[in-house]
Every structure is written in structure tokens, then in C-alpha cells.
Amino acid sequence: MELNVLTLCxxxxxVTFILGLKMLSNPATARKGNxxxxxxxxxxxxxxxxxxxxxxxxxxxxxxxxxxxxxxxVIGFLSAKKVKMTAMPEMVSMFNGMGGACAMLISIVEFxxxxxxxxxxxxxxxxxxxxxxxxxxxxxxxxxxxxxxGKLNGKVKDFSFTGQHIFNIILLLVIxxxxxxxxxxxxxxxxxxxxxxxxxxxxxxVFFVFPIGGADMPVxxxxxxxxxxxxxxxxGFLYDNKVMLTGGILVGAAGTLLxxxxxxxxxxxxxxxxxxxxxxGSKTGPAGDKEQGSYKEISLSDTAVVMSYxxxxxIVPGYGLAVAQAQHACHELEKLLEAKGVDVKYAIHPVAxxxxxxxxxxxxxxxxxxxxxxxxxxxxxxxPSTDVVLILGANDVVNPAAKTDPSSPIYGMPxxxxxxxxxVIVNKRSMxxxxxxxxxxxxxxxxxxMLFGDAKKVLQDLIAEIKNL
Amino acid sequence: MENILSWITAxxxxxxxxxxxxxxxxxxxxxxxxxxxxxxxxxxxxxHGVVIIxxxxxMGKAESDNYLALVLGFIAVIVGTxxxxxxxxxxxxxxxxxxxxxx
Numbered sequence: 001m002e003l004n005v006l007t008l009c010x011x012x013x014x015v016t017f018i019l020g021l022k023m024l025s026n027p028a029t030a031r032k033g034n035x036x037x038x039x040x041x042x043x044x045x046x047x048x049x050x051x052x053x054x055x056x057x058x059x060x061x062x063x064x065x066x067x068x069x070x071x072x073x074v075i076g077f078l079s080a081k082k083v084k085m086t087a088m089p090e091m092v093s094m095f096n097g098m099g100g101a102c103a104m105l106i107s108i109v110e111f112x113x114x115x116x117x118x119x120x121x122x123x124x125x126x127x128x129x130x131x132x133x134x135x136x137x138x139x140x141x142x143x144x145x146x147x148x149x150g151k152l153n154g155k156v157k158d159f160s161f162t163g164q165h166i167f168n169i170i171l172l173l174v175i176x177x178x179x180x181x182x183x184x185x186x187x188x189x190x191x192x193x194x195x196x197x198x199x200x201x202x203x204x205x206v207f208f209v210f211p212i213g214g215a216d217m218p219v220x221x222x223x224x225x226x227x228x229x230x231x232x233x234x235x236g237f238l239y240d241n242k243v244m245l246t247g248g249i250l251v252g253a254a255g256t257l258l259x260x261x262x263x264x265x266x267x268x269x270x271x272x273x274x275x276x277x278x279x280x281g282s283k284t285g286p287a288g289d290k291e292q293g294s295y296k297e298i299s300l301s302d303t304a305v306v307m308s309y310x311x312x313x314x315i316v317p318g319y320g321l322a323v324a325q326a327q328h329a330c331h332e333l334e335k336l337l338e339a340k341g342v343d344v345k346y347a348i349h350p351v352a353x354x355x356x357x358x359x360x361x362x363x364x365x366x367x368x369x370x371x372x373x374x375x376x377x378x379x380x381x382x383x384p385s386t387d388v389v390l391i392l393g394a395n396d397v398v399n400p401a402a403k404t405d406p407s408s409p410i411y412g413m414p415x416x417x418x419x420x421x422x423x424v425i426v427n428k429r430s431m432x433x434x435x436x437x438x439x440x441x442x443x444x445x446x447x448x449x450m451l452f453g454d455a456k457k458v459l460q461d462l463i464a465e466i467k468n469l
Numbered sequence: 470m471e472n473i474l475s476w477i478t479a480x481x482x483x484x485x486x487x488x489x490x491x492x493x494x495x496x497x498x499x500x501x502x503x504x505x506x507x508x509x510x511x512x513x514x515x516x517h518g519v520v521i522i523x524x525x526x527x528m529g530k531a532e533s534d535n536y537l538a539l540v541l542g543f544i545a546v547i548v549g550t551x552x553x554x555x556x557x558x559x560x561x562x563x564x565x566x567x568x569x570x571x572x
Contacts, residue, residue, distance in 0.1 A: 017516050018493055024512045024560075025501035031564040034512050038557040041519065045553075048522045052529065059529025061539070068528065068543050072550025080558035091559050092511045099517050099552035105545035106523045109531075109538045126476065222510050228517045235523035237483060247519035249487050253494025255513050258506065265503050356506035361563055 009047030010243035016040025017247045021254055044243045045069075085365055086322045089355045090152035093221045096228055097145030103138030103231035104198070107131045110238060111194055123186045127238065132179045134234030135194075136201045141227040143205025148217050148224065151209070160211035165275060171204045216273050218355040219262050223270075226255025265350040266413050295431070298449035300458070303425055304465035310387035310423075312343045314379065316416055317359045318352050320393010320428065324455035327366035330392065333463050334368065340466075345372050347379030347389075349397035349416050376416055383420040391418065391426045392455050395433070399440045408438060424448040427458050508563045515556025521549030 016036050023033025052059050059065070076095070083091045111131050114123060150156030161167075175197055182193045212220055233248025235241070263270050298306075307313055315334065321327060334344045346368065352359045360373060374382070383389065391398060394416075401408040402415045418424050424447050431450075433439055442448055451458060477484065501509055524545035531538035 013519070017519075018497060020516065021494070021509075021513065022497045024509045025498045025505060027502065027505060030505060030508060030512075031561065034508075034515075034557060034560045034564060037512065037516055041516070041553055041557070044519065044522060045525065048525050049529075052526060054526075054530065057530075059526065061528055061531055061533075061542075064531075064539065064543050065525055065528050065546060068524075068546030069550045072547040073554045075547075076551040076554035077558055080555045080562065083559070088511075088559060088563060089507070091555070092507075092514055095518075095552050095555040095559065096514050098548040098555070099514070099520055102518075102520045102524050102545045102549035102552060105541045105548070106520070106527050109527045109541050109545075112537055218507070218510075222506075225510055225514050225517070228520070229513070232517045232520035232523075233487070235520050239523060239526055240483070241522060241526075242486065244519050244522050245483065245486055246490050247516050249490035250494045250497075251513045251517040253491040254498045255494075255510070257495050257498060258501070258510055258513070261501065261503070262506055265506070350503045357504045358507065360504050361507070 006047050006051040007242075009043050009051070010241070013040040013044030013047075013243040014246040016043075017243075017250055021250065084325075085362055086325065087153065088361075089218060089221065089358070090149045093145045093149040093152065093217070093224075096221060096225050097142045097149065099228040100138045100141030100145060100224070100231060103134050103228065103235060104142055106235055106238075107135035107138060108198070111135070111191075115191055120186050120188050120190055123190065125183055128183050128186075130234050130237045132182065132194075132197065134231050134238065135198060136175060136179065137227050137234065138231040139198055139201040140205040140208065141224045141231060143202040144209040144224045144227075145205075145221065147206055147209040148221050152217050156210075158211070158213060164207065164211055168204065168207050171200060171207065175200050175204060212274065218351075219259055219266075219270070219273050222255060222259040222262055226252045226259060229253075229255055262351075262356060265356055268413065295443050295448070295450050298425060298451050300451070300461050300465050303449075303451055304462055304469060306423060306425070307337060307388055307390070307462075308340055308342070308466055308469055310342055312345075312382075312386045312388075313337060314345055314347050314383065314386050314389045314418075314421065316347050316349070316352075316389060316391045316394050316398060316418060317363065318349075318392060318394020318397060319358075320395075320455050322353050322358060322362055323393065324457075326392065326454075326456035326459050327362045327368075329456050329459035329463065331363070331366040331368050333459055333466075334372070336463055336466055345374055345379075345382070347376070347383075347416050347418075348373050349376050349394070351413075352394055352397050376414060380417050380420075383417050386421040388423045388425060389418045389421040391424065391428075392459075393428065395428070395440055396438070398442055399438070400442055401438065401440070404441075410438065418442070419445060419447065422447070425451055427451045427453065427455055429454060508560055511556060511560040511563060515553060515560055518549060518553035518556050521546065521553055524549040 017040060020033045020037025023029035147156055178193055178197050182190060209220055229248045229251030233245050236245030236248055260270060263273055337344045348359050350356055396410055398416050398418050400419060402410045402413045405411060419442060426443060426448060528542035528546050531542050
């Protein structure tokens with residue numbers, strides 16, 4: 001009877017996962033969807049702990065299980081609550097890596113069980129295959145996510161060498177070859193080969209993510225996310241556990257589609273992202289050879305005057321705004337200008353910041369009303385009648401090279417056509433190129449003026465300046 | 470050939486689930502607006518934390534003298550919980566901000 005209750009628990013879990021994902025893809029129901037999936041997860045976990053039986057034997061080691069869950073909960077909860085909004089993407093990557101590590105560890109333990117339970121020549125082929133799949137995918141996801149995490153918080157630099165793609169392919173072939181060998185010709189060396197596969201998979205995860213530029217990390221994290229889903233599903237196969245299977249495959253499929261959608265938002269193909277045109281190599285491309293033109297700076301007081309007497313102002317936020325945590329100052333500037341009768345709106349590029357939706361989340365935190373955020377297409381229609389565009393720490397998303405220079409690595413990406421506006425004021429910390437590592441012609445155009453400095457400080461000074469007018 | 474057929478017969482339930490789930494996964498998020506890409510990814514991230522169930526089974530089955538299984542299983546439970554708890558909490562924090570702006 002108890003087993004049936006467990007089946008019911010798993011059924012509830014599976015349904016809540018599907019429902020949760022469905023609701024997560026609609027802004028109105030997203031938050032509820034997340035909670036529903038979480039509730040289903042708790043039911044499935046508690047059901048497993050108390051009701052799972054194998055050969056009439058209940059699970060033991062409760063102290064260990066609850067100890068582990070308690071430690072994980074405290075660390076997970078605190079780090080998720082404490083993390084700054086700007087660091088959310090790397091947090092997601094980190095948690096994703098943990099899931100991969102979990103799948104990897106399960107495979108290691110199960111393989112050891114297997115080796116001790118059977119003579120080498122009689123290892124069950126199907127089980128070994130599933131264990132190896134879980135091991136390889138899980139460890140690639142773990143190592144890759146850790147590198148992605150390091151890249152996003154700046155601890156790991158972009159790194160690539162010539163022939164790296166060929167090296168990666170060879171590495172992958174070796175892994176597959178060893179796995180086939182282990183399954184097809186089991187021998188007493190099985191354990192050694194198993195650990196060799198583990199080591200090589202971890203290495204592959206590292207080299208898989210290394211050459212991909214930081215701006216593409218969201219796509220990579222999404223891809224690794226679906227990898228971990230598949231690794232979890234392998235666990236489902238192994239234990240004939242339906243909730244792991246449904247949850248894992250669901251995330252694997254949805255994650256893959258999401259990855260493709262993210263690439264589409266940047267108008268690039270997945271292959272293009274993975275082979276890494278944003279990587280270190282492209283920095284010496286034709287765009288970089290172009291001679292730097294001259295740019296002009298604008299003073300704070302001039303900016304204050306220009307903005308106060310404009311009738312329509314657009315603000316283009318970018319990663320610089322997130323780094324400087326300037327969203328509140330930005331909102332204050334917007335209110336101040338509105339009070340002076342200026343029409344202020346925000347133009348949000350779909351991939352501004354480090355993740356799609358990054359800017360929306362950030363500005364929502366500062367209570368910027370939803371109606372003020374315009375998507376790229378709407379904003380582009382409005383720019384010709386705009387007096388001033390204020391760019392706060394955005395770069396690649398306003399780079400005209402995406403339209404004019406076919407040799408540019410971002411060629412083809414839709415951009416915000418800010419150069420259609422009458423004046424463009426760019427706030428940046430320096431003339432350094434953005435994440436894609438390419439020069440931006442916009443900065444050298446006659447309508448463009450540069451306002452250097454940290455976004456938060458500049459905005460605060462600007463607000464003070466406007467108040468003094 | 471016979472091997473493959475018998476494998477499919479033996480596992481047909483699972484194979485059905487896999488195929489159906491692939492379609493469900495694609496269908497369910499097909500029309501997500503780009504603003505929600507990040508929270509959706511984060512939510513999916515939390516859901517694959519279901520791998521923790523495997524970790525619990527490993528841990529619960531471990532014999533008390535099998536130190537490898539005990540230690541690795543314990544770590545697996547910790548990191549699996551991190552994935553689940555962290556994943557759902559981060560997603561909720563992201564979505565909390567979406568809700569505010571709807572006012």
C-alpha cells in the first residue's frame with residue numbers, strides 16, 4: 001500500500017513540474033508556477049525519504065540524509081537570498097553545476113556497487129550505459145557551469161588556443177571511445193577506465209566553456225541546464241523512477257528550446273555561439289584595425305541643460321547600470337525630468353545586460369513602472385522623434401556595426417537604432433570596448449557625446465545639477 | 470536486431486515517457502516572451518534538481534561500512550539540495566520583481 005502512495009507522490013510531482021513550467025512562461029502566472037513546482041518537489045522528496053522501498057527494504061541512514069538536506073537548505077537558501085541582483089546569472093550557473101555534480105556522484109556510487117556485485121565480464125550492458133551517460137553529461141555540466149560561474153564573476157578570463165575546437169572534438173571522441181570500450185569489452189580494468197572517463201569529461205566541460213565569450217554565458221548556462229536535465233533523467237532510468245525521468249527530460253527538452261530562443265533573440269545560431277565568434281580570437285578582426293576617430297566629451301552641466309529642456313528622452317540601460325547598481329538613481333532622474341514635463345522612457349534591448357530580462361528585473365527593483373519599459377521594436381519606431389538618448393553602460397546593443405559591417409562578430413544582431421535620435425549621450429567608465437571586444441562607431445559620430453564615469457555617481461551628480469538649474 | 474527489439478519491449482513504458490516529455494517540454498514553453506527567459510531558465514534549473522531523489526536513494530541504501538557510498542552520497546544530497554532550494558529561491562526572487570512592476 002505504501003508503495004502506491006509513493007507512486008501518487010511521484011505523479012503529483014511530475015504534473016506540478018509540467019504545470020510549473022507552463023505557468024513560468026507567462027508573466028502573470030510565473031511566480032505561482034515556481035511555487036507549485038517547488039511544492040511538487042517537496043512532496044516527491046518527502047515521499048522518497050519515507051516511502052521508498054527496494055526489495056522490501058526501506059531506506060536507512062536518515063541522519064545522513066537529513067543532515068545533508070539541512071546543510072544544503074541552509075547554504076542554498078542563504079546564498080540565494082543574499083546574492084545581489086546583478087549576480088543572479090552566476091548564481092543560477094552555480095546551482096546548475098551542483099545538480100550536475102549530484103548526477104555525477106550518483107553515477108560513481110552506482111558504478112562501484114555494480115563492479116562489486118558482478119564479475120567484470122557480466123556487467124549488465126544497459127545499466128552501465130545509463131550510468132556512463134549520467135556520469136559524462138553530469139560532469140560536463142558541473143565543470144562547464146563552474147567555469148561559466150567563474151567567467152561571470154570575473155574570476156576566469158576568456159581563454160582559447162589555436163585548434164581548440166579540434167582538441168575538443170578529439171577529447172569528446174576519446175570519451176565516447178572509452179565508454180564504448182567499457183560497455184562492449186568489459187574487463188578487470190573497468191574501474192580505471194571509468195575514472196578516466198570521469199576525468200576527461202570534467203576536462204571537456206572546462207574546455208567546452210573556456211573559449212566562449214562572457215556575453216554568451218546565458219546561452220551556455222541554458223544549454224548546460226538542459227544537459228543537467230538529461231543527466232537527471234539518466235538517474236530516472238537507473239532507478240526506474242518516473243518523477244526523475246519526467247522532470248529531467250522535461251527540463252532537457254524545454255532547456256534546449258529555450259537555448260535556441262535565446263540565440264534567436266540575438267539573431268545568431270547556436271553553432272555560432274558555441275564556436276565562439278566572440279572569443280579571444282576575433283578581437284584582432286578587421287573591426288579592431290580601424291583607426292579610432294575622435295570623440296567629444298560633454299560636461300555634467302551641459303547634460304543637465306540638454307536633458308531638462310528636451311521634450312522626449314530615452315534611457316538605454318546596459319550592464320554598466322547593473323554593475324554600478326544605479327537603478328534607483330536612474331529612476332530618480334526619470335521622476336525629476338518627468339516633473340519638468342519631459343517624456344522619459346526606457347528602451348530595453350532583449351539581451352542588454354548579462355541575461356535576457358536582466359534590465360527589466362533591475363529597473364523593476366527600483367519601482368520603474370512597467371509601461372515605461374519599451375521593447376526594442378517599439379523603441380526603434382520612437383527614436384527619430386526623440387531629443388536625447390541617454391545610454392547608461394550599454395555598448396554592443398547600440399553598436400551600428402551590427403548593421404553595417406559584415407565582418408563584425410555581432411553582424412546581424414538587431415540593435416537599438418539610437419543614432420536616429422537628435423542627441424546621443426553615452427555614459428561609460430572609459431573608452432574600453434564592451435563585452436564583444438569590438439569598437440563602437442557610435443561613440444565617434446558627431447551627434448554623440450561622451451559622459452565618462454561610474455553610472456551611479458554620474459546620475460547622482462546629474463540629478464543635483466538638474467535640481468540647481 | 471532481436472536484442473534491440475527486446476530492449477525496446479522491456480523498456481517501452483520509459484521510452485514512451487521520454488518521447489512524450491520531449492514534446493511536452495517543447496510545447497509548454499513555446500511562446501515565452503524574451504523578458505521571461507532568465508526566470509524560466511532558473512525555474513527549469515530548480516526542477517532538474519529532482520536528481521536529488523537519486524542521491525537520497527544512494528544515501529539510504531548505502532551499507533554502513535561502504536565509506537565511498539556514504540561520503541559521496543552525503544555530498545550528493547548536499548549539492549542536490551543546493552540545486553533545489555537555491556534554484557527555487559532565486560527564481561522566486563527574480564519573479565518577485567516582476568510582480569512589483571505590474572502594480
